Amino acid sequence: MSSIQTIQVHTTPAYQVSIGPGLLAGCGRQLLPVLGPCHVAVITDSTVAPLYLDTVAASLRDAGFTVSTVVFPAGEGSKNFTTLSTILEALAEARLTRADCVAALGGGVTGDMAGFAAACYLRGIRCVQLPTTLLSAVDSSVGGKTAIDLKAGKNLAGAFLQPSAVLCDTDCLRSLPADVFADGAAEAIKTGVLDDESLFALFEDGTLTAAPEEVIARCVRYKAGVVERDEKEQGERKLLNLGHTVGHAIEKCSDYTIPHGHAVAAGLAIIARASEAFGWAEEPIARRIAACLAKNSLPTGTEFSAEALAEAALADKKRAGSDITLVIPQKIGACELKKVPVTELLPVIRAGLEG
Numbered sequence: 001m002s003s004i005q006t007i008q009v010h011t012t013p014a015y016q017v018s019i020g021p022g023l024l025a026g027c028g029r030q031l032l033p034v035l036g037p038c039h040v041a042v043i044t045d046s047t048v049a050p051l052y053l054d055t056v057a058a059s060l061r062d063a064g065f066t067v068s069t070v071v072f073p074a075g076e077g078s079k080n081f082t083t084l085s086t087i088l089e090a091l092a093e094a095r096l097t098r099a100d101c102v103a104a105l106g107g108g109v110t111g112d113m114a115g116f117a118a119a120c121y122l123r124g125i126r127c128v129q130l131p132t133t134l135l136s137a138v139d140s141s142v143g144g145k146t147a148i149d150l151k152a153g154k155n156l157a158g159a160f161l162q163p164s165a166v167l168c169d170t171d172c173l174r175s176l177p178a179d180v181f182a183d184g185a186a187e188a189i190k191t192g193v194l195d196d197e198s199l200f201a202l203f204e205d206g207t208l209t210a211a212p213e214e215v216i217a218r219c220v221r222y223k224a225g226v227v228e229r230d231e232k233e234q235g236e237r238k239l240l241n242l243g244h245t246v247g248h249a250i251e252k253c254s255d256y257t258i259p260h261g262h263a264v265a266a267g268l269a270i271i272a273r274a275s276e277a278f279g280w281a282e283e284p285i286a287r288r289i290a291a292c293l294a295k296n297s298l299p300t301g302t303e304f305s306a307e308a309l310a311e312a313a314l315a316d317k318k319r320a321g322s323d324i325t326l327v328i329p330q331k332i333g334a335c336e337l338k339k340v341p342v343t344e345l346l347p348v349i350r351a352g353l354e355g
Helices: 027-035 049-062 081-093 108-123 134-140 170-175 178-194 197-204 212-229 236-241 244-253 260-277 286-295 306-313 342-354
Strands: 005-009 015-020 039-045 066-072 101-106 126-131 145-150 153-160 165-169 323-331 334-341
Touching: 005 212, 015 027, 015 212, 027 049, 027 126, 027 165, 039 049, 039 081, 039 108, 049 066, 049 101, 049 170, 066 081, 081 108, 081 145, 101 108, 108 126, 108 134, 108 145, 108 153, 126 134, 134 170, 134 178, 134 212, 153 244, 165 170, 170 212, 178 197, 178 212, 178 236, 178 260, 178 286, 197 212, 197 286, 212 236, 236 323, 236 334, 244 260, 244 306, 244 323, 260 286, 260 323, 260 342, 306 342, 323 342, 334 342
Parallel strands: 015 165, 039 066, 039 101, 101 126, 126 165
Antiparallel strands: 005 015, 145 153, 323 334
């Protein structure tokens, strides 16, 4: 277990993120000192369940936990109140108490669903995150954001619930299809644009594929620092939404057939071009960002019109009254929050599509 990296996240409560191989098979032993003996409800989807559910359940039982499981249909289409209700009813039927815990086994959708269910059930019980995708490893498993989609837009109902622990088993990356791996690469590249040149360069030279553990650890350390300073997204944490305003609009326009990471990649490229077009960028960045995205098998544009995207973005949760806050890349390693009137959103998106 010497290859396991650990990162402390000093939120309320504080918790540890563990990154490395073999963590799912040993999750019971790892979690027992954190949780104590209790009932753990493992929430996962129909794609992940055949791969890892038996391993996780067996490890938890061997460590002395009582275990129940809930499996829901895979995909963004399940991130709704119907699935949430099914999970909550299952937790009640299993008679979980406030001393018990939910385990989110899977990608970003599962992390959102299980985390939100834990935040709602009995007004809040503990949750642990067991990410199995690159996207959930580098981003969504850390920070405590949970949400479901509404008809009006993505992630419009949710709650903050910091996990009690995160175990990121890097062996799971071997089972990912290439497009699912690329989906996570988008969030990692986003972090590189926010953080610094040295991290971004890892995505340009192929390190993400060759040494994903190190990349995941660096992304998690960056996000942990941001979350510690702004746990409830009142200021700095909004920077983590880089590429997401247009990205979420692309997802909604596609009826969620375009996966999150691919949509964020396109959104990142679009806002980078807009930043140059409006003179907000301190140096030329759009072509470099687009080239990095393309190198990692990600899109740099979309077929949807500026008008359709702007309309979809009006429901974005980053809107406040007649203004919306955009994350503007100035250079690699530096971005700023810019509040603009919603009437200016269409010209910004149009410039990003045309650049």
